[in-house]
Amino acid sequence: MRRQAATSGTAPAGSGRSLRLDPLSLPVRFDAHDPRADGYTRQIELHRERVVLRRAVRGMQMAINVRVSDFIGVALRGNDEAQTLVLVHRDPSLSVPLLVSTDGDELAEAWAIWSELFALPQLDEGAREPTARRRRANAIRARRPKFLMRRRTAMTRELSVHHGEREIIARN
Template sequence: MFEIGAMAETQLQFAVQRDRRADGGQRQVRVGRRDILISRRLGGMSMLISVPVRAYRGVALDVEPSVDGGASYRLSLAHNDPDLDIVLTETADGGAISADWKYWASYLDLPRLAARDGELETVDPRLGGVALRETIARRKNTTVALRRPRFCARRKEGSDALMETVHREEREIVCYE
């Protein structure tokens, strides 16, 4: 598995992971900010695959109940092709996996995904490459309100009822005389 402390280094190490199709049942993986390098032997032929990070759907967290009544957590990079999925870490510590999940999503600039009922759901929604967050209402920030004139700070927000009015098939009358 990958160590988070190793991510600060400029030279990243290859980690050995299981690969059911590769010779010897294993492959070597290197995770970088821009690409993922997968090295394996398949049918006696060595191959090195470079997959851009943008090709991955996100950093997925999968929780599986363990035999002793606890839980087992697996953090992986989710790809549309299951052969290109990369396991980042597996642990039984819920607090550590939460911190790792946020770190990897931030480091790779990918959304966080949670596995629920066999499907991956986005935890932090995005619009294109921009993460969506809750909007701040205008003139509600107290630090700004203290610097504004009292009249501007007390103005109200626009109403949703006025925004719903849509005029269709109307013509504008313009007279230049």
């Protein structure tokens, strides 16, 4: 498998300089800015079906493997000077920069290519609303049917015991 150095040895991705990843030559490995990591950089491996993020925090090495289907979409972020094309995740620390440029035509073309490549929607960051909260799985719910969960349990009561009486048994 061939690896590609995305920044060509210049500046790490996300440092304000130009970043151009070729979507047709995946997998690619590059460095990106990470404010929480040691040395403020993280290493990203981008494949067609997964993304691997490697970083060290307080000396502890970690590698996070995320499926591409877990990402929300591809979004365009930034101001008028330089805009960034980003692979957006629900957790902002897992979002991945794909392209930094000032050329609007180049950004629009790359936005469509990356979106089609990963089969993810093109997101408009300005109109984005927060996602709905996910429902958690309940352990008890899997054990009992829902209508039994609503039922009240019967009160235990003392049964009457008859002492010293004769039993009547019916025989056929």
